[in-house]
Amino acid sequence: MGSHAAHHGHTTSRPTDLFGFTEKEYDEEPELGQTGLRALGTTVLASGELEFDEDLTAIKHDEALYSAVNTMKRHKTITYDDIVSSRGVPQNVFLEYVKWEIDTENTFLELPLTIVVLVSFTILATNILHQEQLYAIEEAYERDIIENANFAWSGNFGHKGIEQVFSVADFWSWMRLGFLSLLGRSQWLYSEAAPDVFGGPVTAGTSYNVSSLPQSWLFAGYQKPTPVANDYLQYAKLVSGVRMRQAVSAADSQYCIYPNALDPQLQNDWLRKPCFPSDLGVLSPELQEAENFQELVREEFLFPDLSSMAEMTRKLLDMEDGCHYASLSGGQDSCLCNWCKVQSPLQPWIDERTARIEISMLLFNAQYGAYTYVSVNFMLNRGGHIHAFMHCLSAFVSPFLRPFSELVLTIIAAILWIAALLYAAVAEIWEMIHTVRHSSNRFYRALWQEYLGFWNFVDWASVLVGTLTIGFWIQGRLAVAALNELLPSMIQASLAPDAGYEATARSIFARAEVMSKAKKDTEFQMMIYPLIIMLRIFRSFEAQPRLAIVTATLKTAAPDLAHFFMIFWCVYFCFVVSSLLFFGQDLESFSTLDRALHTSFLAMFGDWDWLGMREVGMMRSAAWFWLFMIVMVLFLLNMLLAIIMDAYQVEKFKASDATTLWQQVLDMIQRRRQYQRGERVRLSDVFEVFRKEFKGREKEMMSSERIISVEYLVTHVTRMPYKQAYKTLVNALKRDEELSNGFMSEEQVNKQVESTLDTFAAKIAAVREDVEFVADQLDFWDRLQAPGDSEYDFYFGAEGHTPDEASKLWIHNSISSISVELQHLFSRGLQRIGVWQDEFECEQSELNENLLEVHQVLLQLQDAIVYLQMIVDSMDNNKEDVPGEPPVAP
Incomplete structure (x- = not known):
């Protein structure tokens, strides 16, 4: 595009981007030719970019033109491929990408394992607990006591149940007429009186009467006519008997609250009894209150094996009236209430100190092989109201007495779950060892600063909760086993009652309480474990962008x-x-x-x-x-x-x-196949090469800014293909830029586009003004009729020249004049652009200097810290040699 001027003088270089590319400054050169025209040498690169000739120094003469050329050179596109090919990538950028890829793939591979853990735990828990069977048992017991234990009878109808027990008298009526009748069913039950239901014409001339019907039935396969003693709801068996206990409050006049103006003696004379503070039953009670077996006293038993229905009714009467009937009929020694008859003076079993009454029994259901601890509780609050509610706690006698197919599935699920639990524990322990081994800090600092994180905490929580679940399950099974060991002696005592019957019954109830507590603890631990697994699933989802939308949404909105x-x-x-x-x-x-x-x-x-x-x-x-x-x-x-x-x-x-989930899976499969064919190496192997080079000092390795090129990777990493090395470096640059720039929302992108368009419109307006100015100047000189005008000089300014010479002279002068004018106009425009660009470059230079100073200060601080750490390590190891001076940051 013209001749190049000779280059002379010196050159200096200055950075124009973050990757170390430079541009050259040139000395001034004289004008080319008499017209002042200059030619710019350019070269088309292989990438299609227009590169200005670096040897063209003549443009330095015109400051505006020089500034415009430099601006256009800076605005040329530099791709990631150019950076990787010409320079390389800093080591910390490359290794951060490699480590991120390894962690992402490992986390994604944990998703199938986590799902296996969840599925196996679900199968294991459902097959062990069988909540549907326990619900069927407990619902039947609760409904029977709530709906069928009635009192306030009128004919065949009991008008009140457990929810209508509002006083102590109601309680004793419910016990004798309602609850006790459920346990003492010694005959087969029929529907209501047949003649009254069917009517006279149906039973006329017959002797049909319900009282004459059989009281029991010996069905096929039965060893004894039914109902059998201690049967409950046909399918359950009462173990031992019924236990009655209560919690009592302290009694003292000091607990009474009066206005301050009243005299204490006057208060006591007026109330004439102490007060009994209690927090029980203030509001509707909850189930966990029935699971408190502490501080329950005044224990009494009803044993159907030892007593008839009349005797148990009599005992309830003695408990109600404080042995008053016994003292009138047969003397105090004939009282069946053991607690009442030792009181002096005699008093009822329930008094104003009573805060809670528990009526409990242990039922065994042979159909499902389950124990059920049934407790009926009455909370007497100090407002005078009685809250009544039931609670059942059940446990199977053995988790292995199941159909073979279900048992096999349960064992497989247990093996998978326990193996996954051990795998997670071993993986975390190995990661801790690896962190401590490759850290320059002491082990506790290494664990705290380099190992401990949220997801490590989640992993350890899953291991801990899983281990506690196993421990509580074993504890529950041991409690049930202890109850199973005592059951034969209880059965023997029930078949042949003797003096040790009550002691065996007390032991049965004590072990049933332990069984109930262990069962609730196991269920609580099992309830927590799926929540921990949920967090692990979210962790695995983070390795897949489309699955991580939920967690990413919460992080963005945090x-x-x-x-x-x-x-x-x-x-x-x-x-x-x-x-x-x-x-x-x-x-x-x-x-x-x-x-x-x-x-x-x-x-x-x-x-x-x-x-x-x-x-x-x-x-x-x-x-x-x-x-x-x-x-x-x-x-x-x-x-x-x-x-x-x-x-x-x-x-x-x-x-x-x-990338979608399926595409990510296919990419992992493809990389695996390429590795097997020798077409690529694993990124973990690449990372290990650098770790060996730095002798395990991972922190130093990850902070190094050494430039890594494609040739370096191909040379130092065994069997690493050139294509993989090149692609990995490019991807590392892309990720680093994404992390540096962050993510712009759609609104921010729209604002940036709008700002760019406004700037572009302003530049177009400036160019339009310049064009209009040029047009005005041309029009002015075209219309001017005076010496110096083109037409005037054409006709009158060529004396002494031939017509041909005059024409050539006119053409030459016209072209020269237009060229000079255009040059001045273009120079003024480029000067304006150059001023803007110089201001921007000054600001950018100041910013780069500030960043460089901050970087140098950080390097000095880092070197000082390393030096201090070396001194501390040397003192700890009792070394005599002292490290040298700390290195100074460049």
Whole structure:
């Protein structure tokens, strides 16, 4: 494109990008020719880029032109391939990518193992617990006692049940007429009186009467006519008998609360009895209160094997009246209530100190092979109300007495689950050893700083909870085994009662309590374990972008959620406190802070008791309810959904072009096949090469900024193909840039595009102004009729020249004039652009200098820390040699 000027003088280089590429500055050169025109030498590269000739120094003469050339050189496209081919990649960038790929693949490979753990644990737990069978047993017992243990009889109908026991008298009526009748069924039951049901015409002329029907039936295969003694609901057997215990409160006048103005003696004279503080039964009791077997006294037993129905009824009467009937009829020694008859003076078994009554029995169901500890509890609160509820705790006599196919499946699931548990424990221990071995810190610092993380905590939690689950299950089986060992002696005592019957029964109940507690502990541990597995599944999902959308959404929304929940919980807690003060006295669901928290939470999702709330006051309740719904549901809850959905849209946009699950699996299979064919090496082998080179100092290895080229990898990594080395380095650069730049949301991209378009429009406007100026200048000189005008000079300015010479002179002068004018216009435009570019370069240079200074300071600090660590290690090892001076950062 023209002649090149001779190059002379010196050259200097300056960085123009982060990868060390440079451009050259040139000395000034004189103008080319008399017209001032300059030619730019260019070369088309293989990539299609236009490269300016580095030897063309004449452009340095024009500052605007020089600035424009440099700007165009900086704006040329540099690809990742160019960087890898010409320079290479820093070692820390490359190894970070390799380690990330290894960790991602290992985490993804854990997903099938985690699913196997979950499936095997599910099969194992369901086959061991068989909750459906236990539900069938316990539901039958509870329904029978609740619905059929009735009192307040009128004819054939009992009008009250356990839920209508509101006084001590009701309790004794329920015990004698309701509960005891369920245990003493010694004859086959029929429907209601047949003649009354069928009517006269059906039974006319017959002697049909229910009382004349058989009292028992000897069915085929039975050894004894049914009902058999101690049978319960046809399929269960009462083991030993029924135990009655109670919890009592302390009695003292000091527990009474009076106004301060009253005299204490006057208070006692007026009340004439002490007070009995108790926290039991203040609100509706919960099941765990029935699992407390401590501090229960006044123990009494009802043994159907030892006593008839009349004798057990008599004992209940003695317990109720405090042996008063016995003292009138046969003397105090004939009283069947052991506790009552030793009191002085005599007193009933239930008094005002009673806080809780437990009626328990152990049932054995041979159909399912299960023990059931049944407890009927009555909580007597100090308001005078009695809360009644039932609780059943069951356990199978043996988990191995199952069909063969189910037993085989259970054993396989147990082996898989325990093997996975051991694998996780060994993997974590090996990772700890590896971290400590390759760390320069002491073992506790290495574990705390380099090993311990959230996912390691999750792995150890799964191992710990799984181990505790096994331990509690073994403890439960040992408790059941102890009960099984005692059952033969209990059966023998039941068939042939003797003096040791009651002692055996006490031992049976004691072991049944241990069995019940162990069963609840095992179920609790089994309940926690799937939640830990859920976290491990989320960890495996993070290795697949499309599966990690949920966790990524929560991470993206975490800052906004943290600020939102500060507002949400403050507002929500204010509503909870107001509901506690407003409804707590009238509604049990709002009577305590924890209940108000739960009830208000349910109300946010549509579960509320408006009929109960309305009783407090229609308008007042409506005002609170409207305000709660508008603020918590319409505003805050929908804002929460908006925050999550906004983060979800961002993560979904990120993962729109991500590899699918199936494609990732196929890629892993393909890499595996390529490794087997020798077409690639494993990244773990590549990482191990660098680790051996740095003698296990992984921290130093990962921080090194040594440049790694394709040739270096091919040379140092055995059998590594050139293509794989090249592709790995390119991918490392891509990932590093993605981490450096971060991710721009769709809104940010739109704003950047809009800003770019505005800048481009401003530049177009400036060019348009310059073009209009050029057009105006041309028009002016075209219209001017004076010496110096083109037409005037053409006709009148060529005296002394031939027509041909005049024409050539006119053409030459016109071209020269236009060239000079265009040159000045172009020079002014480029000068303006150059000024802008110089300002930008100055700012960029200052920024690079600041970053370089910060980098140097960090290097010095790092070297000082390393030096101090070397001194500490030397002192610990009692070495005499002292390290040299700390290296100075370049």
